[in-house]
Amino acid sequence: SQQGEEDPQALSIQEGENATMNCSYKTSINNLQWYRQNSGRGLVHLILIRSNEREKHSGRLRVTLDTSKKSSSLLITASRAADTASYFCATGASSASKIIFGSGTRLSIRP
């Protein structure tokens, strides 16, 4: 079974609005990462948050991590058409080297 599960599966918003995606996971982790995938391409790393961090920012991206609830959220502010993509969270269990991805959130930005 997959370690990370994203919610919602699909999200459609107007350009300029904020987009929030959530990820839940099952085991103890050292860190959690978010990736973006444009159609037909490989995944691109966006941001990494360590298990001892609660919030991290990178440009228009804000990631939060709640280890007590085993959940994370990715917020994209002031969305743009170029943000249209699928977004995945990935986790590595503290005791293993496997990196497991969730099923992703498909984000569509309407002009």
Place this chain on the structure above:
Amino acid sequence: NAGVTQTPKFQVLKTGQSMTLQCAQDMNHEYMSWYRQDPGMGLRLIHYSVGAGITDQGEVPNGYNVSRSTTEDFPLRLLSAAPSQTSVYFCASSYGKFSSYNSPLHFGNGTRLTVT
């Protein structure tokens, strides 16, 4: 740096044929892995390696073999292709072990495989 290079980009096989998907990285990364991506399923881990000579199974290893004779290369072998192996395959690498080194994965652009 070329990063992670996957070949071929596209491949069509007949059921029962075998083939090798190539993956090479020039970043001196210890960790390499193979994923398959099917519609609505996200990425599923097939096999991974934490260094030359070391490989381990992921979530869906059946029907696939790997070896890691050098740090740079991590080929994925399909032993006897089946229609269920129709998918997009991604190779990814990172510096050190993911959990210990807090390092991101670098992905290739994928191989789109169709088995008829």
